[in-house]
Amino acid sequence: MKIEESKQEELLFEDKKLGENGKVKSTSQAPLVTFYETVSLRIKTELMSVRECERLKRITARDTRIIRDYLRIINHNEEKILKKDGKVNISLLDKLTLTTSKKNENEIRSSVPHDLKKRYPRCSHDEFQECSSKAISTYESWKAKQDVSKKELSRPEFKKKTPRPMFKGTGSRGTIKVHSEPENTEAILWLDIRDSLDTRRSDERTDSKKSGTKNHNRLWLPLAFSPYHEKKLKPENIKKVELIHKSKEQQWWAHFTLMYSVPSYHSTNPPAVLGVDLGIKKTAVAVLLTPTGKVIMDELRFIVNKERQSKIWQLEKQIGDTQRKLNKSLNNGQHTEQLNATLFLLRKRLRSVTEQELGHAVNQLVDFILQLKKSYNLFVAVGYPKNIRKSQPLGSGNKSHRRRLHKWCYRLFTTKLKYKLKHHGFESHRVVAVNESWTSQTCSRCNSTNTTRTGQGQFNCHDCNYELDADLNGAKNIGKRLIKYALKTTFNFIFDTLTEECHTLLHYNCFEPLGQWLE
Numbered sequence: 001m002k003i004e005e006s007k008q009e010e011l012l013f014e015d016k017k018l019g020e021n022g023k024v025k026s027t028s029q030a031p032l033v034t035f036y037e038t039v040s041l042r043i044k045t046e047l048m049s050v051r052e053c054e055r056l057k058r059i060t061a062r063d064t065r066i067i068r069d070y071l072r073i074i075n076h077n078e079e080k081i082l083k084k085d086g087k088v089n090i091s092l093l094d095k096l097t098l099t100t101s102k103k104n105e106n107e108i109r110s111s112v113p114h115d116l117k118k119r120y121p122r123c124s125h126d127e128f129q130e131c132s133s134k135a136i137s138t139y140e141s142w143k144a145k146q147d148v149s150k151k152e153l154s155r156p157e158f159k160k161k162t163p164r165p166m167f168k169g170t171g172s173r174g175t176i177k178v179h180s181e182p183e184n185t186e187a188i189l190w191l192d193i194r195d196s197l198d199t200r201r202s203d204e205r206t207d208s209k210k211s212g213t214k215n216h217n218r219l220w221l222p223l224a225f226s227p228y229h230e231k232k233l234k235p236e237n238i239k240k241v242e243l244i245h246k247s248k249e250q251q252w253w254a255h256f257t258l259m260y261s262v263p264s265y266h267s268t269n270p271p272a273v274l275g276v277d278l279g280i281k282k283t284a285v286a287v288l289l290t291p292t293g294k295v296i297m298d299e300l301r302f303i304v305n306k307e308r309q310s311k312i313w314q315l316e317k318q319i320g321d322t323q324r325k326l327n328k329s330l331n332n333g334q335h336t337e338q339l340n341a342t343l344f345l346l347r348k349r350l351r352s353v354t355e356q357e358l359g360h361a362v363n364q365l366v367d368f369i370l371q372l373k374k375s376y377n378l379f380v381a382v383g384y385p386k387n388i389r390k391s392q393p394l395g396s397g398n399k400s401h402r403r404r405l406h407k408w409c410y411r412l413f414t415t416k417l418k419y420k421l422k423h424h425g426f427e428s429h430r431v432v433a434v435n436e437s438w439t440s441q442t443c444s445r446c447n448s449t450n451t452t453r454t455g456q457g458q459f460n461c462h463d464c465n466y467e468l469d470a471d472l473n474g475a476k477n478i479g480k481r482l483i484k485y486a487l488k489t490t491f492n493f494i495f496d497t498l499t500e501e502c503h504t505l506l507h508y509n510c511f512e513p514l515g516q517w518l519e
C-alpha cells in the first residue's frame with residue numbers, strides 16, 4: 001500500500017498520547033490493523049567520502065553474491081526444503097547453509113553441505129538471515145506464479161546488484177537506526193547502518209580486553225531531507241530499509257518500509273459522524289450525521305450555560321475597553337501600570353470563567369457521545385480554528401489576543417474531551433480535528449457561500465433559502481468535512497480505515513450531494 005503525500009491543511013489529525021503513562025486504562029480494546037507504507041529518500045552521496053561510497057558499493061556487491069548463493073541452494077534442494085504450502089522451510093535451509101557452534105536446538109553443526117560462513121567469514125548471523133529472507137521471498141513469489149501459470153516461467157536470478165533488506169533489530173544491536181541532527185545544515189537526517197564488512201574480531205587487535213568479540217563499524221548515510229519525511233520516519237515505525245542503486249541517474253536511494261498498527265474501526269453498528277462546533281452564542285453545538293439522512297432532534301445538542309456565557313461577553317467587552325484606554329495612554333505617554341494590572345486581572349478572570357464553561361461543555365458532550373456510541377460506529381469531528389474567526393464578538397481586545405484565546409479554548413476543550421472519552425473506552429483516534437475555516441459562511445445544504453449571518457445567530461442562505469441556527473450550520477459543515485476528506489484524502493494512514501467506513505456511508509443513495517444527505 002502506497003500512500004501519497006497530500007496537503008495537510010484541511011484536516012489536522014491530533015493524537016496526543018493521553019493516558020499512556022498507565023494512569024488511564026481504556027476499558028475496551030479495539031482490534032489492531034497493520035498498515036505498511038514505503039518512503040524513499042535519496043542518499044546524499046556527495047556528502048560522503050570516497051571510502052564510504054566504496055563501502056556502500058562493496059556491501060551491495062557482497063549481499064548480491066550471498067543472495068544468489070541462497071537462491072541457488074534453494075533451487076537445488078527444492079524438493080527437500082519446500083513445505084506443502086509452497087513456502088520454504090527456513091530451519092532446513094539453515095541446516096544446509098550455516099554451521100553453529102552454540103548449542104541451540106540440541107545440535108551443534110560443525111559441517112553443512114553449503115558452508116556460507118566459510119565462504120563469507122565476516123558476514124554476521126543477522127546479515128545471513130536478511131539475505132536469506134530476500135532469496136526466500138523472491139523464490140516464493142516465483143513459485144506462487146509458476147503454480148498458477150501454464151507455461152514454464154524462468155527461474156529468478158539476480159542479474160542486477162541487489163542489496164539485502166535491512167531489518168531493524170532491537171536495542172543497540174539494531175542493524176539500522178535513523179538519527180536526526182537539526183543542527184547539521186548539510187544533512188538533517190542520517191541513516192546509520194551496521195554491517196560486517198570492516199568488522200574485526202578483537203583478537204586481531206592488540207588493545208582489546210576480550211578476544212573474540214566483534215567490533216562493527218557503522219556507516220552513516222546522509223539522507224535528502226524534508227520535514228514531511230522526518231515526521232514519517234519515526235524510529236518505532238521503521239520496519240526495514242533497502243538501499244537501491246539507480247544506475248541511470250547514478251544515485252543511491254534508501255527505501256524505507258514503515259509499519260503502523262492502528263485500531264480497526266469496523267463495527268456492526270451503522271457509521272455516523274458527530275460534528276462539533278465550538279460556537280460563539282453557544283459554547284458547543286454537536287450534530288449527528290447519519291446515513292439515514294435524518295438529523296433527529298434527540299441527536300442534536302446545544303451546549304450552553306447562559307449565565308456564564310453572558311459573563312464571558314461582559315469580560316471580553318471590559319477587556320476591549322481597557323485595551324483601548326491603555327493604547328490611548330501609551331500614545332499620550334501617560335502611566336499605564338494601573339491599566340496593565342486591571343487588564344491582567346480581567347484576562348485571568350476571563351480564562352477561569354471560560355475554563356469552567358468548557359469543562360461544563362465537555363461533560364455534556366462526553367455523556368452524549370457515550371450514549372450515541374451504543375448505537376453507532378461513531379467518529380467525532382471537532383472544528384479546529386486555523387484562522388481567526390471573522391464573526392468574533394467585538395471588544396475582546398486585540399486580534400492576536402483573541403486568536404490566542406480561541407486556540408487556547410480549543411486545546412483545552414479537545415484535551416479534556418479526549419482524556420475523558422479515553423477513560424470511558426472511546427478511542428482517541430476517533431476524535432478528529434477538522435479545519436473549520438469557512439464552515440460558518442458555507443451553507444450546509446447547498447454549499448453556497450452566498451449567505452448571511454444575522455446578529456441573533458441565525459444563518460440564511462440566499463441560494464436555497466435555508467434558514468437555521470448559525471452554529472448548527474457550522475457543526476454540520478464540520479461533520480461533512482470529515483466525511484468528505486476522509487473519502488478524498490489518504491494523507492494519513494489512519495484515514496484508510498476511516499475511509500472504508502465512510503465508503504459504507506456512500507452506499508446510501510442520499511449521500512450525493514452532501515446537503516441532501518444531511519436533510
Ligand SMILES: [Zn+2]
Nearest residue numbers: 443446461464
Ligand atoms: Zn443553501
